[in-house]
Amino acid sequence: MKHAAISSLLAGLTAGAVFALPAHADDDAREMEALVKQFGFITLEQASAKALAAKPGVITDADLDDRDFGKGWDYEFEIADADGHEWEVYVDAKSGEVRKVSREWF
Numbered sequence: 280m281k282h283a284a285i286s287s288l289l290a291g292l293t294a295g296a297v298f299a300l301p302a303h304a305d306d307d308a309r310e311m312e313a314l315v316k317q318f319g320f321i322t323l324e325q326a327s328a329k330a331l332a333a334k335p336g337v338i339t340d341a342d343l344d345d346r347d348f349g350k351g352w353d354y355e356f357e358i359a360d361a362d363g364h365e366w367e368v369y370v371d372a373k374s375g376e377v378r379k380v381s382r383e384w385f
Contacts, residue, residue, distance in 0.1 A: 311343045320372040326354040330368040333377040336360040343372060353378060
């Protein structure tokens with residue numbers, strides 16, 4: 280009986296975690312859209328094109344992050360290239376300039 284209760288609890292928690300993920304992604308997208316409008320940033324699509332021009336591949340993750348000490352905002356992209364290497368590409372959210380391209384070494 281105790282084992283069945285624990286199994287049910289774990290199944291419920293797992294299902295809850297799976298269904299919560301898309302909502303979090305939607306929240307991130309809405310937050311990013313609001314920042315783009317509020318601060319006059321280039322769009323995620325424009326920044327994606329700049330990142331892929333700098334490092335061709337497939338974008339696996341994208342974030343909009345503020346730089347330290349009020350130095351502006353960057354789109355941060357994680358890109359997997361054709362050889363399976365992962366790269367980080369930073370694009371200035373205001374100007375669209377590619378600020379940094381670096382390979383992840385882990």
